[in-house]
Amino acid sequence: MAAATIAVASDHAGFDLKEVLKRDLEAAGHDVLDLGTNSNSSVDYPDFGQAMAEAIASGKASRGVLVCGSGIGISIAANRNPKVRAALAHDVVSARLSREHNDANVVAFGQRLIDVETAREALKVFLSTPFEGGRHAARVAKLSKEM
Template structure:
């Protein structure tokens, strides 16, 4: 898979650990930054990751900031993105299985590197269940997205 990854200063150190880990799983990684722990704005890194996923340049995206909250908020403003903020393995599996998420957000100040690696492994390996009830629910989310995109 092609994975786009981005972090702000609060997630920089964790991103630097995760990129080689994701590559070791056999995935191609595009790192959009940031490249230091100096203060930057999380939307500047969430947007290129989400645009890459939304336009098909990446299969999935991973976003990291201090808590993951800011990144997930910014990500879910991009049409076609279903981003989940995840801090545990069960949620990583469930959000793929039930919600077909295409972007994962995490917080460096919330999860350690080992847990983050396991979350990513599970999230990348779990397929969407494609069950009728889950497809129907995602369709309803897409309808909400389309309704409010049309009002802009």
């Protein structure tokens, strides 16, 4: 993937991993839109999932990276917007499949569940893997419809 604006966001439980991934993105030449949080002080993950959803839906960012303790809550919050397809990734395979089969535009990690090096590699794969389209395209289109 060519250099693009990538949004990053986390709650307090994902702050440290967000900062590592943010530096990696900047080193790779991406413009990074940091939506917070900016410390390990306790905050509410839905606020940051919503900020990510707004950044993706408005076009301020083409892709996003979310981190909380488990990755679950913050991805649920972001996925409330029909323009967001946030996928929780635990490894390189889940990151790759989220792009190939689901055209995910946001990847979520759980800082308490994934080691830093695995998250770094999974993010590289997420950003470099194209959507396969084909039989997956109609399914992905259904994900963007209001239910």
